[in-house]
Amino acid sequence: xxxxxxxxxxxxxxxxxxxxxxxxxxxxxxxxxxxxxxxxxxxxxxxxxxxxxxxxxxxxxxxxxxxxxxxxxxxxxxxxxxxxxxxxxxxxxxxxxxxxxxxxxxxxxxxxxxxxxxxxxxxxxxxxxxxxxxxxxxxxxxxxxxxxxxxxxxxxxxxxxxxxxxxxxxxxxxxxxxxxxxxxxxxxxxxxxxxxxxxxxxxxxxxxxxxxxxxxxxxxxxxxxxxxxxxxxxxxxxxxxxxxxxxxxxxxxxxxxxxxxxxxxxxxxxxxxxxxxxxxxxxxxxxxxxxxxxxxxxxxxxxxxxxxxxxxxxxxxxxxxxxxxxxxxxxxxxxxx
Amino acid sequence: xxxxxxxxxxxxxxxxxxxxxxxxxxxxxxxxxxxxxxxxxxxxxxxxxxxxxxxxxxxxxxxxxxxxxxxxxxxxxxxxxxxxxxxxxxxxxxxxxxxxxxxxxxxxxxxxxxxxxxxxxxxxxxxxxxxxxxxxxxxxxxxxxxxxxxxxxxxxxxxxxxxxxxxxxxxxxxxxxxxxxxxxxxxxxxxxxxxxxxxxxxxxxxxxxxxxxxxxxxxxxxxxxxxxxxxxxxxxxxxxxxxxxxxxxxxxxxxxxxxxxxxxxxxxxxxxxxxxxxxxxxxxxxxxxxxxxxxxxxxxxxxxxxxxxxxxxxxxxxxxxxxxxxxxxxxxxxxxx
DNA sequence: TTAATTTGTGCAATCGTTCCCGACAACGTT
DNA sequence: AACGTTGTCGGGAACGATTGCACAAATTAA
Numbered sequence: 014x015x016x017x018x019x020x021x022x023x024x025x026x027x028x029x030x031x032x033x034x035x036x037x038x039x040x041x042x043x044x045x046x047x048x049x050x051x052x053x054x055x056x057x058x059x060x061x062x063x064x065x066x067x068x069x070x071x072x073x074x075x076x077x078x079x080x081x082x083x084x085x086x087x088x089x090x091x092x093x094x095x096x097x098x099x100x101x102x103x104x105x106x107x108x109x110x111x112x113x114x115x116x117x118x119x120x121x122x123x124x125x126x127x128x129x130x131x132x133x134x135x136x137x138x139x140x141x142x143x144x145x146x147x148x149x150x151x152x153x154x155x156x157x158x159x160x161x162x163x164x165x166x167x168x169x170x171x172x173x174x175x176x177x178x179x180x181x182x183x184x185x186x187x188x189x190x191x192x193x194x195x196x197x198x199x200x201x202x203x204x205x206x207x208x209x210x211x212x213x214x215x216x217x218x219x220x221x222x223x224x225x226x227x228x229x230x231x232x233x234x235x236x237x238x239x240x241x242x243x244x245x246x247x248x249x250x251x252x253x254x255x256x257x258x259x260x261x262x263x264x265x266x267x268x269x270x271x272x273x274x275x276x277x278x279x280x281x282x283x284x285x286x287x288x289x290x291x292x293x294x295x296x297x298x299x300x301x302x303x304x305x306x307x308x309x310x311x312x313x314x315x316x317x318x319x320x321x322x323x324x325x326x327x328x329x330x331x332x333x334x335x336x337x338x339x340x341x342x343x344x345x346x347x348x349x350x
Numbered sequence: 351x352x353x354x355x356x357x358x359x360x361x362x363x364x365x366x367x368x369x370x371x372x373x374x375x376x377x378x379x380x381x382x383x384x385x386x387x388x389x390x391x392x393x394x395x396x397x398x399x400x401x402x403x404x405x406x407x408x409x410x411x412x413x414x415x416x417x418x419x420x421x422x423x424x425x426x427x428x429x430x431x432x433x434x435x436x437x438x439x440x441x442x443x444x445x446x447x448x449x450x451x452x453x454x455x456x457x458x459x460x461x462x463x464x465x466x467x468x469x470x471x472x473x474x475x476x477x478x479x480x481x482x483x484x485x486x487x488x489x490x491x492x493x494x495x496x497x498x499x500x501x502x503x504x505x506x507x508x509x510x511x512x513x514x515x516x517x518x519x520x521x522x523x524x525x526x527x528x529x530x531x532x533x534x535x536x537x538x539x540x541x542x543x544x545x546x547x548x549x550x551x552x553x554x555x556x557x558x559x560x561x562x563x564x565x566x567x568x569x570x571x572x573x574x575x576x577x578x579x580x581x582x583x584x585x586x587x588x589x590x591x592x593x594x595x596x597x598x599x600x601x602x603x604x605x606x607x608x609x610x611x612x613x614x615x616x617x618x619x620x621x622x623x624x625x626x627x628x629x630x631x632x633x634x635x636x637x638x639x640x641x642x643x644x645x646x647x648x649x650x651x652x653x654x655x656x657x658x659x660x661x662x663x664x665x666x667x668x669x670x671x672x673x674x675x676x677x678x679x680x681x682x683x684x685x686x687x
Numbered sequence: 688t689t690a691a692t693t694t695g696t697g698c699a700a701t702c703g704t705t706c707c708c709g710a711c712a713a714c715g716t717t
Numbered sequence: 718a719a720c721g722t723t724g725t726c727g728g729g730a731a732c733g734a735t736t737g738c739a740c741a742a743a744t745t746a747a
Contacts, residue, residue, distance in 0.1 A: 067734045370725080
């Protein structure tokens with residue numbers, strides 16, 4: 014059906030050997046100008062394209078990187094992906110995106126699928142359900158370059174790129190405090206995720222800085238990160254049932270924010286009259302709507318770019334890299350209302 | 351660095367030939383049960399994984415399909431991608447996503463990148479700027495399977511999967527009419543896009559069905575499909591400057607809807623008091639916010655699934671397929687406010 | 688003129704896998 | 718006893734491209 018022209022076709026047509034043709038196309042100095050001209054012109058005429066798969070087999074690399082995110086239908090990740098692509102395509106790499114939908118099983122299966130020598134490196138943001146990372150350590154130990162971004166695993170010694178989650182959480186919580194709210198709850202994703210830990214720390218630091226006694230009952234975890242409506246609903250209902258009902262919530266993620274608003278709408282809780290919300294979100298339509306919520310915005314595009322640059326550096330390193338760094342980018346606070 | 355185990359390693363360790371090992375692993379009938387057992391056990395022990403690149407070279411297919419969309423940060427496309435992946439991964443295919451950001455140049459470059467024998471087929475939704483499709487016809491003529499979805503090119507004879515855009519546009523427009531609006535404008539993407547043509551037809555049909563005289567000045571095109579704020583702003587301003595200012599707008603796309611709301615917010619036009627809006631959108635957070643806008647929702651996930659099934663059918667067909675079909679899926683009208 | 692060097696090209700191996708042959712034993716059939 | 722079958726296995730050629738090495742022809746140096 015689809016029969017691409019090969020170097021052999023050119024060689025046969027021109028009465029040359031494949032080696033000569035290959036060298037002519039790669040513009041080696043040891044081929045005469047005349048031969049080069051003939052080969053190049055004929056190659057262009059019949060539309061020769063080198064077969065990347067044959068090259069991959071020979072060079073033992075695929076010129077493609079795998080990306081593992083929870084889902085592309087998430088402003089943060091889609092912006093990060095744009096950053097990833099902007100670097101990767103320029104450097105001649107394909108980008109293969111896979112979604113975990115916050116499921117551990119899908120993460121393992123996707124990583125396994127991407128590995129097995131068909132990608133040269135991995136850009137990973139862990140799923141909220143992931144606690145065991147042996148599927149990644151195994152590959153990393155065998156030499157597959159991996160760079161983490163957003164949700165990182167500190168157990169693996171490699172490059173990492175994250176936003177300053179603690180500062181961002183501090184800013185958001187402090188903004189709620191300065192707006193006059195006293196009883197500030199915190200709705201977050203699963204407790205073992207790096208971003209959850211960092212954001213929780215920022216939330217607690219802000220309370221402490223303003224002499225507000227932290228209330229453990231005010232902190233609610235959603236292991237599925239907002240993917241399950243019921244989970245979010247239960248958490249919110251528990252908060253609302255407390256004797257000292259919170260008057261504001263700092264929400265730690267994009268999906269959780271929308272889940273939260275959804276629950277409030279169904280429970281007829283007015284935002285921000287009955288309950289103020291501030292949270293992490295990279296959605297750019299946030300300020301179009303009411304209720305508008307104050308948000309912490311991460312430099313997702315830059316995070317994607319940086320992570321990719323670091324991954325390519327690992328991939329193309331001549332000698333094994335042993336010195337790794339964790340880059341932390343600052344967040345922005347968008348105050349609305 | 352990363353040295354995967356090959357069939358040769360197994361052969362050497364077990365004192366067999368590579369052919370025998372290969373056959374044992376593929377469970378051929380001509381290998382004795384004893385040998386099979388030894389090979390399989392050893393392969394499992396050292397964690398053998400067949401090299402997909404070597405397979406691709408031999409089988410002359412990559413077991414991967416390319417997807418061309420305008421951007422993943424779009425509810426419709428991210429849902430369609432989920433549908434695509436749900437089928438592709440089950441059938442053992444990788445999915446390589448590329449974004450055009452509504453640019454013709456990027457579409458050509460992405461398609462070229464994906465082709466050249468590294469994908470077995472293409473799932474394409476055209477960019478809003480694309481009028482010349484020779485980059486696709488060329489590949490299609492040479493036998494590369496292509497299936498269009500959403501924004502299709504009728505010039506190419508292949509499978510196509512779309513929503514019933516005309517009916518959806520009819521429903522949305524009729525809803526505005528039945529809500530009492532008389533002067534209904536239409537804001538749409540570039541004029542040559544299949545979806546624009548179909549949605550315009552539905553809009554006009556609805557006006558006609560209710561004996562409303564169509565006003566050509568009420569129809570505004572945005573060739574960049576909402577990617578440029580200024581373009582959308584100009585279109586809206588022209589509508590507002592008309593002697594008979596419209597009282598409602600039927601918007602033909604997701605990005606245009608948010609662009610539209612953005613312009614109205616900046617111009618202090620109250621929605622829906624001063625201007626009602628209804629439009630195509632697959633966002634699932636639409637009903638969380640005010641102003642809530644009535645929307646036409648496409649079965650994006652199913653469209654993705656169907657398109658992928660049809661593409662895989664083309665890819666895996668033993669004989670060239672000559673009979674092509676265009677599947678049209680119904681839309682849903684979500685009335686809000 | 689002869690030897691040494693340069694220049695241009697081809698041969699063959701390689702990457703990992705599959706698969707067409709052919710080899711060769713151990714049978715069963717006439 | 719001669720021949721055909723069947724069951725197991727290995728050799729080697731592909732797939733498309735690159736590249737070290739060999740080697741002829743042409744050029745230069747002695």
